[in-house]
Amino acid sequence: MHNENSIVVVTGAGSGIGRASCIKLAQNGAKIVAVDFNQTTGEETLSLIQEHGGEGIFVQADVAKNEDVERYVLLAVETYGRIDAFLNNAGVLQKFSMLSDITEGEYDRIMNVNVKGVFLGLKHVLKVMEKQGFGSIINTASTAGIRAEHSLAAYSASKHAVIGLTKAAALEYVKKGIRVNAICPGGVDTTLTQSVPLMIQETGYVPEEIPNMRMNRYADPSELAEMVVFLASNKSSYMTGSIVVVDGGLTL
Known part of the structure; x- marks a missing residue:
């Protein structure tokens, strides 16, 4: 990416790290x-891009559906001719619970989106x-991708998997001019983390350890x-x- 006029695809663009990026x-x-996935917040992000002169x-896409992913990639190439960089960022947070209490449905939801x-x-x-x-890919993992977070077994597993995919893709495509890296945020003020107090309130379940x-x-x-x-x-x-860990020392 030569910065000027580079074409970047961003998933999870409607909020948080995706929107800010x-x-x-x-x-x-x-x-x-x-x-x-959310048309309203996604279109708001587009307005913000335009307000900043971009x-x-x-x-609109469900990243866990193959045809939706094919579509956003095709639209990127049809519109701009190439993809210089890709922020592979869409993700969901698990409901806090002990591993044995995670429902199969909850496990599937987390793995579907995050992996x-x-x-x-x-x-x-x-x-x-x-x-x-050529191209540069940035996957959004998490500090939960390099260590466990209490009461988030499925989420931690999903983010460890993102790191595995990152390393595998980096290795396989290193001679093809493509770079693949991952970021591990830890505690970012986003709609994802803002949902935590409400989640604790609704379920009455508090993890033994809070980051x-x-x-x-x-x-x-x-x-x-x-x-x-x-x-x-x-x-x-x-x-x-x-x-790349960007966590304010969380994992120290």
Whole structure:
């Protein structure tokens, strides 16, 4: 990605890290293909991109459906001719519970979006990037991808899987001009983390251990977006298969 006029696809673009990254990438001259399951928030992100002087398109998609993923990738190529960078970011948070209390439905929901969604995004975007001979992919994992988080067994498993996919893709495509890295946020002020107090209130279940925010605050999504912009650009040209922790010391 040469920053100016680069084409970047972002999933989970409707909120949090996805939205903040769309805005920051657009401010750096990128054209954005914003993908989200939620049409309303996705279109709001597109408006914010345009307000910041950027341009892009919005595509409504369920990242766990192969045909939806094929569609957003096809629309990106039809609209802009290529994909320079891909923020494979859409994810959902598990309801807190002990492992033996996780329902099969809840397990499937988490794995579908967080693992299958990331896999399908990789599968289809890699095909495009392989033809081009270049590209940078950033997968959103989590600190729960490098250690367990209490009461989040399925979520932790899903994010460990994202790291496995990241390393595998990085290894397989390293000679094809494609870089694949992952970011591990830990405690970011997003709609995903904002749902936590409500979830605890609704279920009455409180995890034995709550993550320790050593900086005494959550990250602002824009702080993660800075890392995304760096990994999407040529400034990170020698990085692939890197698992970059951006967690304010959470995992120390």
